[in-house]
Amino acid sequence: MTGAIAAQLVLSLRRQRTFLALLVTLLVMTALAGVIGWISHRTIIKVYDEAVTLLATTGTPAPPNPFDTKPTLALLSNMVIYIPLIGALMALVLGHLSMADDQSSGIGRLIFSRQVTRRSYVTGKMLGATTVLAIIMAASLLVSAVSLLIVNGALLSAPDLTRLVVFYLLSLLYLMAFALVGMVSVLLTRRRSMALLLALGVWLVLTFALPQFTSGLRPTASLNPITDPVSTSQTFFDVTAKARPISVSEQYKEASTRVLEIGTPESALATSWRVAPIGGLVLILAALTALLVRRHDYSRSSVNE
């Protein structure tokens, strides 16, 4: 029955064209990340060449090209921003729709008039959402690999391909957390719009507010993959920095930059520790979703607004 619930969710999202909309958005986003990475990289090389020529006329020795040591996967650095911004919002909507549609269309009541347990229902929903996100991530991985092939003119090496796969698995885990936030918010509220706004509030706090509290990152600093180091020597940060491990968007970005080799290198164990809070959040939200579904009254009248 779990498989049937998951298949019904995927089919429903496909028929509503939500699946297609999510897939296209994420693929455009991946292609855009590649194009932006390529354009900016090409421009910087030209700027460097111009600077070298100009400095030579003044007799000043040119510093080494800051891009010489850039890794192959640096082209995709914008993905580290797009996943928490666009991808997480899309995952919220996916989670929201997977639960809200059953309530507003009365399908929930119909399902539970059959021999379906709450456990198989919630597992099926999570499995369906994971399948949709996994397909989207796999397609993004393919687009990223093709972008790198076009720009670099060579196939990805095995270690680079492994890094890319790990990055998209990490992104899948991160997006699952937000899909679950979307589901939980529907189960906690009676009105559909309130559920959407609650989920959005959680996204705002995790993406913008927590990084500022724990690391002093300004909201718009979250929009650029390259951020200037922020002074966090104040007493305020001595206290708040302790909460940095639970700032999942920061941990996701830090772990992703290490996986793609665009951040300061660190051991694999240290990177794994950054992933742990994201995994923990997914587990907690999954347990909460299961609990809320078990207690949810699917016989009550739904409110669409």
Next chain:
Amino acid sequence: MSSSRSRVMTLARHEYRAAVRSRALISLVAILAIVTFVSIYIAAIAYRSALADYQAYVAAAQAGGVQLVAPSPLRLLSLLRGAIEYIEIVGAIIAITLGYLTVSRERANRTLPLLRSRPVTTGELATGSALGALGIISTLVLVTGIVALLCLGLIGNSWATPYEVFKVGLVGVASVLYMFVFYSLGALITARTRVAANGLLISLGIWLLIVLILPQIGDTLDADNQIPGGLFSALAVDKAQETQILTHFGTYEFIRTGIEELSFAKHYERFAFAMSDVQDKYQGFTLAQLAREKWHDIVWMFAYAIALGYGLWRGFRRQPALPQGEKS
């Protein structure tokens, strides 16, 4: 007071009261208030320490008989940067929610047919709702502004001069205009969709594009943003040489700026940052000089506000009194 004006004011008061009672809105406002306070608190603590260092330097210089003391490099209003950025991101969502609630509330409660049965014109209905929303947006911005100025004085140990308060006031006016555009967007799109929740979803998609994606693309394509600390600093190139190099990238810069120009949020940000001394280049500018520098952004902001305000009025006129094909 004429009867028409009285009806508009009644509708505006109704809108204001209903918005204040909304739990969704209160939750978003609470998020904005907390993050704004913390952002100013963090900046003000650092400022207080820098101010103490500067005062110690001045005292030491005067004690040593130094006649010419370097002016303070500190810019008090630049501490408001975090607050401005939060209005840009969270404030826009609050405004969209306000607009969405304006329409969905009347639909869900089925009060729109009742309102239409009274001698109220569509224009009065739209004006009343917009005035009510302007009232709540102004209250929100005013409270944020007062808290910000108090934080600067009490935590940063530096009180704003009347001129600085006036400049903060101008940022406040721009913030109200900015949020009104998003309010109109939320109300207009919700009024045009059958299921109001879809209107909210579409409005949030547009918000994502205008507030986050377009500025992000513009920022990422900026050559100087590619290296922490700036590319030109890393290349040991001064400002004059930077300008000389960038003359070779005219088309690239034109496209990059063009992408940013499409974003209404960027125009608000540029104006607000110039008024609050966030950017070094505007330090010491008079209001007339700032207005001359930023007239382009001011025109864009008014153009957006007028276009969406007009769209809102038209949207209200076309909105059916009875919800169609919608479950309640």
